[in-house]
Amino acid sequence: MTVLDMKNVGLTLGKTDVLADISMHVAQGEFVSILGPSGAGKSTIFRLLTGALHSDRGAITCYGLPLTRNQQGFAFMPQSDALMPWLRILDNVTLGLEVQGVPRKEARARALPLFADFGLVGFEHRYPAQLSGGMRQRAALLRTVLQGRPMQLLDEPFGALDALTRMQMQKWFEARWQSARWTTLLVTHDVREAVALSDRIYVLSRRPATVIAEVAVPTPRPRFGSPTPPDAHALEAHLLDILLTQTGDTL
Amino acid sequence: MHIPLPRRSGAGLTRGLPAVLSVVSAFALWEIYVQISGISPLILPAPSRVLEQMLLNREVLWRNTVPTLQATLFGFSLSLSVAFVLSVALDFMPRLRRALFPIFVVSQTLPLVAIAPLVVLWFGFDLTPKILLVTLVTFFPMLVALVDGYDSTDPEIEELLYSMGASKRVVFRRARLPSAMPYFFAGLRISITYAVVAAIFAEYVGARAGLGIVILNAKNSFRPDLVLAAVVISSVLTLALFAATALLQRVALRWRDAKGDQ
Numbered sequence: 477m478t479v480l481d482m483k484n485v486g487l488t489l490g491k492t493d494v495l496a497d498i499s500m501h502v503a504q505g506e507f508v509s510i511l512g513p514s515g516a517g518k519s520t521i522f523r524l525l526t527g528a529l530h531s532d533r534g535a536i537t538c539y540g541l542p543l544t545r546n547q548q549g550f551a552f553m554p555q556s557d558a559l560m561p562w563l564r565i566l567d568n569v570t571l572g573l574e575v576q577g578v579p580r581k582e583a584r585a586r587a588l589p590l591f592a593d594f595g596l597v598g599f600e601h602r603y604p605a606q607l608s609g610g611m612r613q614r615a616a617l618l619r620t621v622l623q624g625r626p627m628q629l630l631d632e633p634f635g636a637l638d639a640l641t642r643m644q645m646q647k648w649f650e651a652r653w654q655s656a657r658w659t660t661l662l663v664t665h666d667v668r669e670a671v672a673l674s675d676r677i678y679v680l681s682r683r684p685a686t687v688i689a690e691v692a693v694p695t696p697r698p699r700f701g702s703p704t705p706p707d708a709h710a711l712e713a714h715l716l717d718i719l720l721t722q723t724g725d726t727l
Numbered sequence: 728m729h730i731p732l733p734r735r736s737g738a739g740l741t742r743g744l745p746a747v748l749s750v751v752s753a754f755a756l757w758e759i760y761v762q763i764s765g766i767s768p769l770i771l772p773a774p775s776r777v778l779e780q781m782l783l784n785r786e787v788l789w790r791n792t793v794p795t796l797q798a799t800l801f802g803f804s805l806s807l808s809v810a811f812v813l814s815v816a817l818d819f820m821p822r823l824r825r826a827l828f829p830i831f832v833v834s835q836t837l838p839l840v841a842i843a844p845l846v847v848l849w850f851g852f853d854l855t856p857k858i859l860l861v862t863l864v865t866f867f868p869m870l871v872a873l874v875d876g877y878d879s880t881d882p883e884i885e886e887l888l889y890s891m892g893a894s895k896r897v898v899f900r901r902a903r904l905p906s907a908m909p910y911f912f913a914g915l916r917i918s919i920t921y922a923v924v925a926a927i928f929a930e931y932v933g934a935r936a937g938l939g940i941v942i943l944n945a946k947n948s949f950r951p952d953l954v955l956a957a958v959v960i961s962s963v964l965t966l967a968l969f970a971a972t973a974l975l976q977r978v979a980l981r982w983r984d985a986k987g988d989q
């Protein structure tokens with residue numbers, strides 16, 4: 477079943493053509509990545525889905541219905557963790573539920589059992605500034621999935637982490653995803669991350685963005701922990717090649 | 728679970744020591760100079776004489792401190808309430824903001840020396856003109872602090888809230904208002920120090936009682952020791968109010984102190 481369908485979506489902001497022609501779809505339980513150079517318009521696609529921007533051309537549907545102004549299809553995790561520094565972790569995590577009108581007590585009852593899986597036990601009453609980068613990202617992720625929306629939009633969730641923490645987080649996230657199977661659209665500019673986590677990958681061109689490649693990743697999961705199979709390596713090299721021609725730097 | 732904050736009292740004492748020492752030695756030098764030079768107390772009274780006069784005239788001084796404190800607190804509360812209500816309105820209506828802001832800026836260019844007598848002329852010798860003048864002086868800094876504070880909100884946090892289906896009102900309450908709190912307290916600490924001075928100035932221009940009146944009368948009867956006694960009280964008032972806001976800030980912005988406390 478198709479959760480998200482974008483057909484020939486285009487967007488011009490001011491005089492800048494940001495999105496030229498974007499078509500993509502995500503099925504229930506599927507993990508799809510958008511891979512593209514910085515400034516391609518990846519975050520802009522998410523802004524269209526969350527309703528912060530409206531497309532000029534094309535059609536976006538969620539479960540076959542056009543996006544309305546107050547659609548509730550997507551849970552969004554911004555590029556920075558966007559945790560509120562004045563709220564304790566527990567209150568940050570339940571934010572989405574409280575905005576939806578769920579009473580605080582019930583929201584907490586739903587959140588607390590998940591703290592163990594997200595490695596946040598003992599930090600419920602800490603402030604975000606007291607957590608490490610990886611923990612903050614896990615808290616932001618917990619805030620996202622707790623909203624119970626049909627689909628998760630993750631904008632470079634591991635982009636700001638140091639290399640070691642990023643690898644730990646990717647491994648942890650793969651395990652979480654395997655047990656929960658959230659329908660996920662992930663934005664990244666990290667080829668290895670896209671290949672390691674996704675069922676399918678869309679590659680964007682430079683701005684104005686079009687989809688220049690769509691590839692499926694057949695490698696069986698779990699992909700972390702076992703040696704990277706040669707076909708995954710080949711795929712990474714192939715994608716990197718496409719991206720490098722897109723950045724247009726001919727050294 | 729509770730995170731124990733590092734105990735600050737000891738560290739605070741050591742940190743405050745240089746300030747205390749410099750103030751004490753300044754007064755000591757002043758006292759010594761007056762004693763050695765034998766200068767007339769009608770020109771420059773020694774700190775010991777000011778203290779002595781404070782004790783001798785404590786009843787008069789106290790009776791005149793109360794109206795000043797009232798004018799300060801009422802005026803400041805009024806200023807806070809108006810600044811808050813207006814800041815919210817301006818935040819929701821950017822066009823109103825563009826229309827009204829120039830007026831507020833102009834209100835800050837009015838010289839108090841000229842305005843104060845007019846306000847007293849219009850509103851009489853009672854509490855009202857003092858309250859209005861304190862408000863006039865402290866209102867704008869508070870308004871600017873709040874408006875700037877709202878604008879300091881992290882746009883990604885706002886975008887996140889909108890993506891959760893929040894209305895503008897919810898975004899204001901959950902993101903813009905808390906983001907403004909550090910700015911609010913910074914503004915509060917600054918304007919509370921203006922408030923006492925503004926009240927005394929308003930009294931000086933025309934009032935039945937107040938520290939401003941004490942200063943006026945003492946000046947007219949060539950009593951610099953009494954003038955300084957009133958000055959000491961006004962400084963103590965300002966310091967006390969400043970300390971109260973600092974304490975309030977410590978409680979309200981506890982999350983900021985929690986930083987780095989892994």
Ligand SMILES: Nc1ncnc2c1ncn2[C@@H]1O[C@H](COP(=O)(O)OP(=O)(O)O)[C@@H](O)[C@H]1O
Pocket residue numbers: 489490491492494512513514515516517518519520521683
């Ligand atoms: N409001 C705007 N007006 C004009 N250009 C914009 C606007 N917002 C974003 N852009 C441009 O759109 C491009 C895509 O931005 P973004 O989606 O954030 O890229 P990324 O793929 O790195 O997430 C950028 O080059 C940016 O300069």
Ligand SMILES: [Mg+2]
Pocket residue numbers: 518519520555631
């Ligand atoms: Mg981006």
